[in-house]
Amino acid sequence: MLLHSVNLWNLAFYVFMVFMATLGLWDVFFGFEENKCSMSYMFEYPEYQKIELPKKLAKRYPAYELYLYGEGSYAEEHKILPLTGIPVLFLPGNAGSYKQVRSIGSIALRKAEDIDFKYHFDFFSVNFNEELVALYGGSLQKQTKFVHECIKTILKLYKGQEFAPKSVAIIGHSMGGLVARALLTLTNFKHDLINLLITQATPHVAPVMPLDRFITDFYMTVNNYWILNARQINLTTLSVAGGFRDYQVRSGLTFLPKLSHHTSALSVVSSAVPKTWVSTDHLSIVWCKQLQLTTVRAFFDLIDADTKQITQNSKKKLAVLTHHFIRHPSKHFEEKPAIISDLTGTSMWVPVKVSKWTYVAYNESEKIYFTFPLENHRKIYTHVYCQSTMLDTNSWIFGCINSTSMCQQGVDLSWKAELLPTIKSLTLRLQDYPFLSHLVVYVPSVHGTKFVVDCEFFKREARSLQLPVTHLFSFGLSSRKVVINTSGLYYNIELLNFGQIYQAFKINVVSKCSAVKEEITSIYKLHIPWSYEDSLTIAQVPSSTEISVKLHIAQPENDSHVALLKMYTSSDCKYEVTVKTSFSQILGQVVA
Structure with missing residues (x-):
C-alpha cells in the first residue's frame, strides 16, 4: 500500500513537471507579439x-x-x-x-x-x-x-x-x-x-x-x-x-x-x-x-x-x-554638426511665461520663435520637457545665451532629442545648462500640415514614481499599482527589484480621458539602462493596454540603475499602472 502511494506521488510529480515544461514551451513558441515587420520587395527581377x-x-x-x-x-x-x-x-x-x-x-x-x-x-x-x-x-x-x-x-x-x-x-x-x-x-x-x-x-x-x-x-x-x-x-x-x-x-x-x-x-x-x-x-x-x-x-x-x-x-x-x-535625434547624421545656429531672418518672436504650453500649428504663413525665459523657472522646477509631432529632420529647439526677447544665435538642442514613433521629444535638466537664458521652440511656416508642439517645466520628484514588482511566487494572484492623476506629458515609473532573467511580469496601463474629441496616442517605453533592449508600446487612449516585461540581459552586479517604464502621456488623461507576476512567462524564461 505504501509502495502504491509512493508511485502515485511520483506519477503526480512527473505529470506536474511535464505540465510546467509544456506551459513554458508554449510561452516560448507562442507567447510573443505578432510579426510587425513589413515585407521587403524587389522592384525588378x-x-x-x-x-x-x-x-x-x-x-x-x-x-x-x-x-x-x-x-x-x-x-x-x-x-x-x-x-x-x-x-x-x-x-x-x-x-x-x-x-x-x-x-x-x-x-x-x-x-x-x-x-x-x-x-x-x-x-x-x-x-x-x-x-x-x-x-x-x-x-x-x-x-x-x-x-x-x-x-x-x-x-x-x-x-x-x-x-x-x-x-x-x-x-x-x-x-x-x-x-x-x-x-x-x-x-x-x-x-x-x-x-x-x-x-x-x-x-x-x-x-x-x-x-x-x-x-x-x-x-x-x-x-x-x-x-x-x-x-x-x-x-x-x-x-x-x-x-x-x-x-x-x-x-x-x-x-x-x-x-x-x-x-x-x-x-x-x-x-x-x-x-x-x-x-x-x-x-x-x-x-x-x-x-x-x-x-x-x-x-x-x-x-x-x-x-x-x-x-x-x-x-x-x-x-x-x-x-x-541606438538613439536617433530625428536629424540627418552629421559627422561634425553645427551646434551654434543662426536664428536671424524674418520671423515672429513670441515670449511664453507659463510653465505649461501647447501650440497647434496649421497653415502657418510665417515662422515663429517661441521663447521661454529660464531664470524664474530654475527657481521652481528642475526639468523641462518638449515634444513635437512634426517628424521632419529640421532643427526645432534651441537655447539662447544672455538674451532678452530674441537672440541672434542659439545652441541647437535638437541633437539631444529622441525620435519616437509619433513624436520627437527632449528632456533637459535645467542645472546642466546654467549658461542658457532662454529656451526657444521653432515653428516653421507650413501649408496644409497640422502638428502640435508642447512644453512643460516640472520637478523631477513629481514625475518619478516607484512601483516595486510583485514577488516571483505570487503566481499573478497579487498586484501592485500606481495612479497618475496629474496632467503631465511625461512620467518615469521606476520598476524596483527587477533585474533578473527569470523574472517576468504583465503591466496593465488603464487610461481614462475627459473631453477627448479626437484620437490621442500615448507611448509606453520599457527602458533597460544596462543594455540596449528597450521596447515600445503604442496605445490609442482611452484604453487598457497590457505590456510584457522581461529581460534578455540580467542586471550586472555592480550596476545600480533601475529599469523604467517611460510614459509619454496626454494631459487630458489619467493613468493607472498595475504590475503582477506572469507565471507562464517565468516558465518560458527558464525553459529558453
Whole structure:
C-alpha cells in the first residue's frame, strides 16, 4: 500500500513537471507579439551572378560558391567587370541561402538610384550549400577559410579602378556572423580586410545546441581570441538581436561577450532600434523592411566622400551606428554638426511665461520663435520637457545665451532629442545648462500640415514614481499599482527589484480621458539602462493596454540603475499602472 502511494506521488510529480515544461514551451513558441515587420520587395527581377573563382580554390571548395546580387539593368551592367561600387559580403547562417541577400541588396539599390548612383554598394553573397553548421560544427573552419578567399577574390574585381576598395563590409546572419568573427583567428588573415561587421541574430556567447566538440571548440577559439585581443581589435562590430520573437536564438546569446573595454562594439535588440521598433523572428530579421532600411541608411552615412568607400575612421563608424541603431535625434547624421545656429531672418518672436504650453500649428504663413525665459523657472522646477509631432529632420529647439526677447544665435538642442514613433521629444535638466537664458521652440511656416508642439517645466520628484514588482511566487494572484492623476506629458515609473532573467511580469496601463474629441496616442517605453533592449508600446487612449516585461540581459552586479517604464502621456488623461507576476512567462524564461 505504501509502495502504491509512493508511485502515485511520483506519477503526480512527473505529470506536474511535464505540465510546467509544456506551459513554458508554449510561452516560448507562442507567447510573443505578432510579426510587425513589413515585407521587403524587389522592384525588378533579382539576379545572382556567379563569380568565377580561381581553379585551385574551386577545386578545394567544390560545394561553395560566390555570387553578386543585381536587378534589371544594374545586373546587366555589372556582368562586365571590373566593378566600381562599395563591396558588402553577406554570409548566410545555418541552412541559410545565399539568396537571402536580396532584401538588403534591393533596398540599397533603390537608395543608390535616389542619389543618381553618386555612391552605390555591390552586394556579394556566399553559397555554403545550406550546411547545417548549428548541428554539426565540422564545416565551420572550412567556411571561414573559404570566406577569406572570397574577400581576396572580391577585392580583385575592383583592380585598376580610381576608388578601388581595400576592404569589405560583412553582414552575417546567424552562424554566418560567427564565421565572420572567426576570420580574425586565421593566422594569415589581415584584419584590415574587413572595415565593418554587422551580425543579425548571431549567437556570439555560446552555441544554441552544443551537439559536438567541433562547435564548442570553434566557439572557444573565437571568443577567447576576441577577449584576449580586444584592445588590438579595431573592427567596428554591431550585433543585432531579434528579441522575443526569435525563439531559435535567444537575444541574450547575441550580445558580444566581455567586450566592455572594446569601444568599437555595439549590441542591440531590434525592438530598441529607432525607426524599426519591432521584434523579429530568426528568418525575418534578414527581410524585415524596417530593419533593412535602417541598415542601408547607416551604410550610406558611413561613406567617405574622398575615397568613395566606407570610412576608415573608427569614431565616425561608431557614431553612425549609434545614430541609427541606438538613439536617433530625428536629424540627418552629421559627422561634425553645427551646434551654434543662426536664428536671424524674418520671423515672429513670441515670449511664453507659463510653465505649461501647447501650440497647434496649421497653415502657418510665417515662422515663429517661441521663447521661454529660464531664470524664474530654475527657481521652481528642475526639468523641462518638449515634444513635437512634426517628424521632419529640421532643427526645432534651441537655447539662447544672455538674451532678452530674441537672440541672434542659439545652441541647437535638437541633437539631444529622441525620435519616437509619433513624436520627437527632449528632456533637459535645467542645472546642466546654467549658461542658457532662454529656451526657444521653432515653428516653421507650413501649408496644409497640422502638428502640435508642447512644453512643460516640472520637478523631477513629481514625475518619478516607484512601483516595486510583485514577488516571483505570487503566481499573478497579487498586484501592485500606481495612479497618475496629474496632467503631465511625461512620467518615469521606476520598476524596483527587477533585474533578473527569470523574472517576468504583465503591466496593465488603464487610461481614462475627459473631453477627448479626437484620437490621442500615448507611448509606453520599457527602458533597460544596462543594455540596449528597450521596447515600445503604442496605445490609442482611452484604453487598457497590457505590456510584457522581461529581460534578455540580467542586471550586472555592480550596476545600480533601475529599469523604467517611460510614459509619454496626454494631459487630458489619467493613468493607472498595475504590475503582477506572469507565471507562464517565468516558465518560458527558464525553459529558453
